[in-house]
Amino acid sequence: MSSDPWGRVDETGTVYVRTADGEQVVGSWQAGSPEEALAYFERKYEGLVVEIGLLEKRVKTTDLSSKDAQTAIGHLREQVDAHHAVGDLDALRARLDKLVELVEARREERKAQRAKQSDEARHAKEALVAEAEELAQSDQWRAAGERLRSLVDTWKGLPRLDRKSDDELWHRFSHARSAFSKRRKQHFAQLDAQREEARQAKERLVAEAESLSNSTDWGLTAARYRELMTEWKAAGRAQREHEDDLWNRFRGAQDVFFAARSSVFAERDAEQTENLKLKEELAEEAEKLLPIADLKAARAAFRGINERWEAIGHVPRDARPKVEGRMHTVERALQEAEEAEWRRTNPEARARAAGLTGQLQAAVDKLKGQIEQARAQGNTARAEKLERELEGRQALLDQALKGLQEFGG
Structure with missing residues (x-):
């Protein structure tokens, strides 16, 4: 004999399940041990748990109809009531009862939702009719006509009401559109004279357009x-x-003119594209002068490149800044080299740099002597103060010496 909290197997192999109404026979088991019998019927119970869980999820998360849900619940309830499983069958019945309540609640909810949607559709169609009847009196022919067409599209997208209500509202809606169309036709019937005047004006415009087509x-x-x-x-x-x-x-007259202009512009664009290619080659030739080693030779070479550059002509406007920028970069490098050469060979600037260096060297030597004297006298504070001053003068001296070197001295 074997048992668990929800069932047992007696000596004859009969399997029982415990319920609130007492023990119920599940079935008979002769093929194996009592433990295997309980395990088999417990698995059947777990299968019911899974099926009920899946149905609960479908009811809560999908549009399963009330009828289909009730059918599925009834099928599961039959299996639970058949007592062919070992487990808490009363708990499964309770879950099925709650599911029945949920399905009913969802059915009522959907019913209320349909009623709400119908009410909303009625109000929406009444609003469309009211707007259409107002537009029927409008003199804004184009705007009102477009809006009426838009209202028709909106009407088609709304749910139908009961036949009587829907027909009555549609009759009013259609009548408003017809009234507007009638007024609009009467209005445009009066425009014939204006259209004749427009024809004569356009004849004059056509004549001038044709006379300009070969310009x-x-x-x-x-x-x-x-x-x-x-x-x-x-x-x-x-x-x-x-x-x-x-x-x-x-x-047609405009097309003749603009086609001819496009042909001329296309030829010009092709020429400018070829010019761009030539200028890019010159820019590359100029860039090879960098870095500048022989200023005189580089200046002469750049002059020759620039003369060829000026002889080429225009390039496409959007490409101009980039290719000209490459030449300007080389030109700036030449200017900077010339300025550096001038500074290096300028005797006045060299003399000023030498004089400044001499003054700074004398000041540094003097400070060093004062520092030695202060330390000899045991005046540490004065020595440290003078050393800080010496650091600043020494930095200026180093900078001046570096500048003097640029002059070749």
């Missing part, structure tokens, strides 16, 4: 075409049967 005065003509386009837009639309033909002639 080679690129800047002024392009500016005039922009003005003609502004006048074209301000003239309004001609009758439909004339508008497209006038536009094709007007645009």
